[in-house]
Amino acid sequence: MIRDAVNAGKTSAEAVVSDALRRIDEKDGEIGAFLEVFREDAILAAREVDARVKGGEILPLAGVPIGVKDNMLVTGHIASAGSKMLAEYRATYTSTVVTRLQAAGAIIIGRTNMDEFAFGSSTESSAFQITKNPHDTTKVPGGTSGGSAAAVAAGMIPAALGSDTGGSIRQPASLCGVVGMKPTYGRVSRYGLIADGSSLDQIGPMATTVEDIAIILAVIEGRDAHDATSMSLDEPTVTNLSSPSMKGIRVGVPKEYFIDGMDTEVATRIKEAIETLRQGGAEIVDMSLPLAPYALPTFYIIQPAEASSNLARFDGMRYGTRAAGTLEESYRASRGEGLGPESKRRIMLGTFILSAGYYDAFYKKAVAVRAAMKMEFDAALKKVDVIVGPVSPVVAWGIGEKMDDPVAMYLADVFTVSANILGIPGISVPCGTAHGLPVGLQILANSFDDNKVLQVAAAFEALRQN
Amino acid sequence: MHIDINRIATLAKLQLTDDEKAMLERQLPAILDYVSKLQEVDTSKIDAKAYLTTAVNVFRKDVPTSTIDERNAVIAAFPASNGGALEVPGIFVD
Numbered sequence: 399m400i401r402d403a404v405n406a407g408k409t410s411a412e413a414v415v416s417d418a419l420r421r422i423d424e425k426d427g428e429i430g431a432f433l434e435v436f437r438e439d440a441i442l443a444a445r446e447v448d449a450r451v452k453g454g455e456i457l458p459l460a461g462v463p464i465g466v467k468d469n470m471l472v473t474g475h476i477a478s479a480g481s482k483m484l485a486e487y488r489a490t491y492t493s494t495v496v497t498r499l500q501a502a503g504a505i506i507i508g509r510t511n512m513d514e515f516a517f518g519s520s521t522e523s524s525a526f527q528i529t530k531n532p533h534d535t536t537k538v539p540g541g542t543s544g545g546s547a548a549a550v551a552a553g554m555i556p557a558a559l560g561s562d563t564g565g566s567i568r569q570p571a572s573l574c575g576v577v578g579m580k581p582t583y584g585r586v587s588r589y590g591l592i593a594d595g596s597s598l599d600q601i602g603p604m605a606t607t608v609e610d611i612a613i614i615l616a617v618i619e620g621r622d623a624h625d626a627t628s629m630s631l632d633e634p635t636v637t638n639l640s641s642p643s644m645k646g647i648r649v650g651v652p653k654e655y656f657i658d659g660m661d662t663e664v665a666t667r668i669k670e671a672i673e674t675l676r677q678g679g680a681e682i683v684d685m686s687l688p689l690a691p692y693a694l695p696t697f698y699i700i701q702p703a704e705a706s707s708n709l710a711r712f713d714g715m716r717y718g719t720r721a722a723g724t725l726e727e728s729y730r731a732s733r734g735e736g737l738g739p740e741s742k743r744r745i746m747l748g749t750f751i752l753s754a755g756y757y758d759a760f761y762k763k764a765v766a767v768r769a770a771m772k773m774e775f776d777a778a779l780k781k782v783d784v785i786v787g788p789v790s791p792v793v794a795w796g797i798g799e800k801m802d803d804p805v806a807m808y809l810a811d812v813f814t815v816s817a818n819i820l821g822i823p824g825i826s827v828p829c830g831t832a833h834g835l836p837v838g839l840q841i842l843a844n845s846f847d848d849n850k851v852l853q854v855a856a857a858f859e860a861l862r863q864n
Numbered sequence: 865m866h867i868d869i870n871r872i873a874t875l876a877k878l879q880l881t882d883d884e885k886a887m888l889e890r891q892l893p894a895i896l897d898y899v900s901k902l903q904e905v906d907t908s909k910i911d912a913k914a915y916l917t918t919a920v921n922v923f924r925k926d927v928p929t930s931t932i933d934e935r936n937a938v939i940a941a942f943p944a945s946n947g948g949a950l951e952v953p954g955i956f957v958d
Contacts, residue, residue, distance in 0.1 A: 473937075490937035626922040695899040706876065713877065715952050720943035725953040726877070734879025739887075742878060746888055747895060749876040750867060760899065766907035804891055805898050 400556060401503065401613075404461035405451060411444035411461030415505050418463040421554045422507070430529045431539075431549035433468050434476065435508035447503045457503030458617055464499055465549045465558035468509040469516060470601070471590040472496050479592045480512040480524040480542075483718045483736030493590020494625065495559060495601050495618045502617040507555055510545030514738045515709065516563055516594040518542050519810040521570070522801055523740040530797070531574060533835055537794035540570030540810075546604050547574040557605040557614055563594045564697050565789070565814025567602045568826040572789035572838025575828045577855070578604040579611050582845045583821030584629040586615075587622030595704035598697075598818040608827060608856040612637045615848070629846075636849050639856035644678040647854060648782040651682060654690035655787030655813060663832035668788045671829040671839045671858065675786070678861045680854075683782050689771045690816065696771070697815035698808055699751055699764035706748025709741065743804060768819050775820050779844045784854050786841050788813050789826040793835035813840060823848040827855045829862070865893050865900075 403409045419437060426432050440463070447461055466472065469479040471489035478484040496506060513523035521529045521544025529544045531537040532552035539548040543560030547570035550558050560567035562580035571578025579602045586601045593599060603614035616635040622628045651672055656665055676682045714720035714732025721731030737745070751760040778785070791812060800807040817824035822845050826838035839858065843850040869885050869892075880888070944951040 488937075488941060490934055490941060623924065689905065692902055692905055695901045698895065698899050699902070710877075714943060716942060716950060718943065723953070724957065725955055728953050729877040730879040733877060734881075737878075739884070742880065742884065743888065743891065743895075745876050745878055746869070746872050747892060750872050750892065750896075753872065753875060759903075760896075762912070763902050763905075763907065764899075766910045766912040767902055767905050769912045770905065770907060770910050805894055808895075808898075 400462050401458065401460040404447070404503070405456050407451065409461075411447040411451070411503070411505060412441060414461040415440050415444040415463055415507065418507055418555050425552050425554055426549075428530065428535060429532055429548050429552050430527045431510055431545040431552065431554065432465065432508045433478065433511050433526055433545065436475065436506060440505050440507050443500070443505045447505065450503065458613060459499060460503035462504045462557065463507040463555045464504045465507055465510045465546055465555050466496060467543050467546050467558070467560050468512050469561060469592040470496060470559060472506055472509075475509065477509070477592065478526075479516070480514040480526065481737065481741070482525040483712050485525070486719070487717050489590070491590060494587035494622045496590065498618050504617075510543070510549055510558060512545055513542035514741050515592065515705070516542040516561060516566055517705065517740045517744050519565070519569060519807050520800065521545060522797065523738060525738050528797060531794045531835075533575060534794065536796055537835065538573070538797055540573035540790070540794065542566040542570075543578070543604065544570045547571055547576055547578065550574070550576045550604050550606060557603060557610055559601060560604050561591055561594070561599060561601050562818065563598045564701060564818050565811045567604060568789050568814050568824055568838065568840060569810065571604055571826040573794040573836060575836030576604055576606055577608055577611050577825065577827050578602065579615065579825040579851070580817055580823060581615060581619065581848050582823045584627050585619050585631065585823070585846070585848060587625040587628040589622055589624035593708040595701040596708060597704060598701060600818070608825075608852060608859050609637070609639050611825070612639055612852050631846070633846065633849055635852065639852060642853045642857040642860065644675060644680040644854070644857045644861075647680045647784070649675055649680045649682050649854070650685045650778060650782035650785040652685050652687040652690060652785060652787065654687050657791065657812070660788070660791040661793065661832060664788055664791065664793060664837050667830045667832055667837040668839060672786060674861050675854070675858060678857060685778060685782065687774060687778060689767070689774050692767055693771065693816040693819055694808065694812050696764045696767045696819055697811065699760050700768065700819070702744045702748035703751050703761050704748070706745045706752070709745055712736065771816070772820055775822070776844070783850055784841050784843045786839060789838040789840040790814075793832050793837060817842055821845055823851045825851050825855045827858055829858070865896050867892050867896075
């Protein structure tokens with residue numbers, strides 16, 4: 399492990415960072431994962447970490463280079479959220495997650511590409527560049543944290559942060575063959591995260607092993623005075639995941655998580671993964687979540703409603719570029735020129751849903767279904783410890799394939815949005831390939847049972863290697 | 865479902881090109897048609913306010929913590945400023 403070698407003085411943070419920078423130089427021309435590499439700052443930060451280690455500090459992430467999605471603020475650096483609107487915007491404060499990573503000895507190596515304002519499922523909605531899937535560069539990496547997923551999958555960096563509003567950590571992790579976790583809503587502070595859907599957003603880690611995920615989560619989690627939705631934790635993340643056991647663990651398999659139109663080879667990989675868990679000692683429980691098919695329509699009402707409200711602040715007055723004209727003209731033109739097609743679609747959709755005459759039929763209905771789903775899920779989780787299923791119904795698709803059909807693009811999130819609607823933790827852990835491309839197994843549990851998710855994911859990872 | 869794109873764009877303070885309007889006129893009804901699937905769910909007995917959160921209000925003392933450097937950085941990021949204040953186009957003009 400990098401941090402152990404740095405803490406023990408066997409290598410230096412500077413050497414580790416130089417190595418990561420070299421790999422980024424080698425590979426990112428082809429992949430396009432990074433919007434910016436913080437070359438000089440990373441080397442300076444590495445030297446500081448080396449000095450701290452020499453001074454006797456043992457740091458949980460000593461010298462570990464970490465990429466940060468472009469919607470998390472780092473003082474003095476551009477944070478554009480993948481939008482032309484914020485192309486030149488420099489952060490005036492640092493997000494809590496970055497502050498905590500730095501205190502733990504991690505090196506922020508750069509900002510990774512994303513769909514504009516985290517709207518999308520393929521990272522193609524970025525205003526700046528297309529990111530390619532390292533497993534096949536004609537395919538998308540998934541989204542919206544596609545840059546983070548691709549940078550880790552290509553071996554440029556060992557870990558990255560993503561944010562997950564409807565699957566934006568888990569789905570690109572699945573499509574790129576890495577591990578990605580959305581923690582429980584409230585587990586990780588969102589101070590300094592550019593908001594998408596405020597009742598749905600959560601920051602989480604992406605890495606190559608479940609243990610790395612746990613180590614990073616343990617660093618970034620917990621109450622933060624700057625985010626009133628963040629919680630003190632009764633059970634901090636357990637990072638020692640050696641010899642995790644599946645004995646006595648009840649694994650629920652909802653029949654609704656295997657749908658018509660799902661890729662049959664993906665379904666086969668998921669069924670094999672469930673069999674692996676059974677052989678490892680888990681009790682497999684067939685179950686039903688009748689409201690699961692309503693998760694996606696619920697999401698595509700609540701998310702645009704919240705996002706259109708959050709994006710009202712991008713009006714050309716306080717941030718970014720301002721179009722000329724009277725106040726009203728300037729508002730409209732600044733937004734019209736600064737925002738891309740998917741952002742405009744979500745703003746229009748959200749504004750319509752919240753408009754007089756439609757609010758009750760759409761927004762209020764979605765909130766009621768959300769409450770019903772929560773009750774159904776709470777009842778189901780009295781009978782099982784975790785629920786498993788696919789992350790994505792399909793493997794990575796071709797670049798450009800779904801850009802003209804928003805509903806087809808939205809369907810990519812069909813299995814991931816439940817975790818955001820319910821506020822529960824979920825992880826994507828690699829479980830093989832279909833059509834030569836990675837497939838991820840999703841593990842969900844109840845709120846603040848993040849340790850159960852990690853335990854089952856670590857057990858699955860170990861069982862697969864044996 | 866018919867959607868008055870111009871009205872919604874006015875509410876959203878969003879300038880759209882004719883091409884964008886034509887595209888949204890086609891796409892928004894398809895999306896709304898898909899999400900209307902929710903009408904199948906009987907929610908007559910659901911008290912939505914009962915769920916959603918167990919969160920309580922969080923209060924803190926109103927003490928300034930920002931430094932002058934942070935203040936200056938925020939002002940520097942304004943598209944237009946005047947004497948340390950945010951400058952905007954006239955609000956009370958015809």
